[in-house]
Amino acid sequence: MIIKTLKFLPFPIILALVPLFLPEGRTGAYYQTLLILTVSYATAALGLTVLLGYSGQISLAQAAFFGIGAYVFSVLAVTYNISYWLSIVASLTVTSAFGFFLGAISLRLASHYLALVTIGFQIITQVVLNNWRGFSGGADGISNIPRPALPGIGALTDLTFYWFALIVFCIAAYIVYRLRNSRLGWALLALREDEIAAASNGISVFWTKVLAFAVSAALGGLGGILYASGSLYISPDVFNFYQSVSFFAMTLVGGRESIIGTSLGAGLITFLPEVLRFLHAYTIAIYGFLIVVVVLFLPDGLYSLVLRGAASLNRQLRKATVEDPLHAKPSLVTSAPVRPVATAEPLLEIKSLSKHFGGIKAVQDLDLTICKGDVAVLIGPNGSGKTTVLNVLSGIYSTTSGAITYRGQDISNLPPNTINRLGICRTFQNIRLFPELTALENVAVGYYSKGTVGLVGTLLSRPLGYREEEVARRKAQEILHFLGFDRLDVKAKNLPYGQQRIVEIARAIVSSPDLLLLDEPAAGMNHEETAALSQILYRIHALGLTMLLIEHDMSFVSSVATRAYVMDFGQKISEGSVAHVLRDPAVVKAYLGDDIAYA
């Protein structure tokens, strides 16, 4: 992993050399302070890379965390004379705690509400910093902020402090890079792409969001510390709403999902007013205008433009080696594998389950038992409550009444991520893949529940973390190959419909669950794809998984199911073998109506 990051080495080296090319005298000194400013801003903006870029949450309070970090550090170091490094640790702890708090209270809010709550937090922080004179010195601010004394160098000048800040920034960037490529990073992206699918894959939406907030706040605080220590003086007017917007703009203009992009954005936004200075009074107006243009017409940021250019150059250079991704060959074995025989041992028992939405009784007094080794199918006319049953089983809906017992344990009303961890995985009727993630990453997210390394382990680069990621990636690859799929590095949104289904099934079985819930897996598939799908289900069944599926395609159902349940108007009207239920007069009546007798 460390070796892999070496390819980024040229960036910090170039940045470290920049001051050597600055002009002499006062202009040079001015640009030197701007460079320090840029590095501190870039560190804070990295927080937004995590929060906005990775987890997709909006925060307009980054300047508040920047300010809290700067103030807590400065007050400890100046007023209380606490050592430099201890002040940093304390300041980072306090800012993360604030981030934790803000993340926790905004848990239940949708993104636009969240944006406005963060604005509220930003303004409260601003007002408090301005008025709590005992702590912040009010509008006078705090001066004589120390810089670190490094052994052998002594007090840091602007130039050496810039290098120091650059090192801190690189450490922060490495941590963010590490986070992105870890199990937690996948969880963050999964959350951004689809919260319900993320929860159904064992990811706790609450803790992951709070974690993103805390990390983001800590990075904001770290930037604030660099700012305070770099400019030796702070006052409240720097940490206002407009600075928050500016951080946001840095992340968005540069490229919200890229560390390099964000840093580029920080540099641009900091130096742009200098470049535009010849426009005099119009500087800020033009600056606002540029943000509008870039944000609207380059939603992935300027860095995406650079990347696209580099990619096309690369293609030009080696035209012949580009492999056509479309000639992927389905490597399905056509001979049917040996399928296990259903046992009489119940795996999942549903007792008089009801689910009402207001006055609508979607499911009413449903009893259902699935034995180990079953491929049970739930059929019934549209609107008979089949999908609702699956949603209640997987924890997305709560029950109105009734009990769901899995391996003798009551699992009704547990959250989706807990149910996933117990070994019940599912797919969705309208495919819920994470569109911006590759097929392989999608499936690797499915392995999330098997991982153990948390935030601290990730940040400290525990070797176990790397090993777990490697296992997840290998497992994902194995499962995809097992299902005859080999376009591993294609983004999910670019896959054809049938293949998206396969990837979703792979994601659901990669963690080796005991019970697989499939919601209309054959919907929208043509004849060949359906035939291939039955082969796939045979193979999954042969692995020893028990399945419950909802399906409309009766020939498909007849070929895979060992047991069928029929629902109509929220109630079970028949059960038994597929052939049996299809002959049941009650089922015929449900599908075709009463008049059939007279036809």
Place this chain on the structure above:
Amino acid sequence: MLSEFIQLAVTGVAVGSIYGLIALGFGLIYTSVNVVNFAQGDFAMIGAYFMVTLELGARLPLWLAIILTIFLTAGCGALFQLLIYQPVRNRPRTFLPVMIATVGASTFIEQLFLIVYGPLPYQLPSIFHTESVHISGVSLYPQYLVIIVVTAVMVALLHWFLEHTKLGKQLQATAQDPDTARLMGIRVTQMAALTFAISTGLTGLAGLLIAPVYLVTSTMGASIALKAFAAAIVGGFGSMKGAILGGIAIGLVETFGATYLSSAYRDAFPFIFLILFLIFRPLGLFGEKVSQKV
């Protein structure tokens, strides 16, 4: 003591009505085109500056100046959506880019008016040129009463327009499902322009009403708008009575907080209230629960 309380209550309701009017405009745009418009407050500023030009500069009669100002501001709003929203309307995932674009646009608009009108603040006269009226020992600033009455009238008018006119129904249909609305023959693009025009026109009116109380500066809209956003959340997005009641709640919290608790923390009270409110009622007063289809 009681008279002071009544005076403060009237002030709070009046300032809150302004927040409510802007929150209403904010909610209109949000519910119909799913755009969070951070430049909303700037249209209050635009309204105030147009009023300065028309009333103090061109010396038009008061009623004409007010009507012209509302229409001019609404025109600016329609132009605004043409530049910010229409170009990216059909792209996926435009929520964030458009939101940040409105922030950039807000910076641009504020600077533009700063350049045109200069940095010195303007003072608009109160609509009734008197300082205060006394009603049984309570002295009231008449502009506040004007604000409260005009807000009530505007809300009634807007309600009538949305619920009882064909155009209003078309607007609502477009907000609920633009694709189906288009299939029904509604001109969706025009509806978006109309929504922005109504929304910013209301905000411009709010701006010219509050201008005699505050000074007219290029940044006057921004601070009012942030509180209007808070009002929109407290009321619940997309609810008319929610926006107005939320606005009044925020106005009262701010006024009473500043007087009885601490004037230094005046700007913090609405947001402390907002955060507490969200912890206990995350969907606002009248917000609808949005359930996701699985």
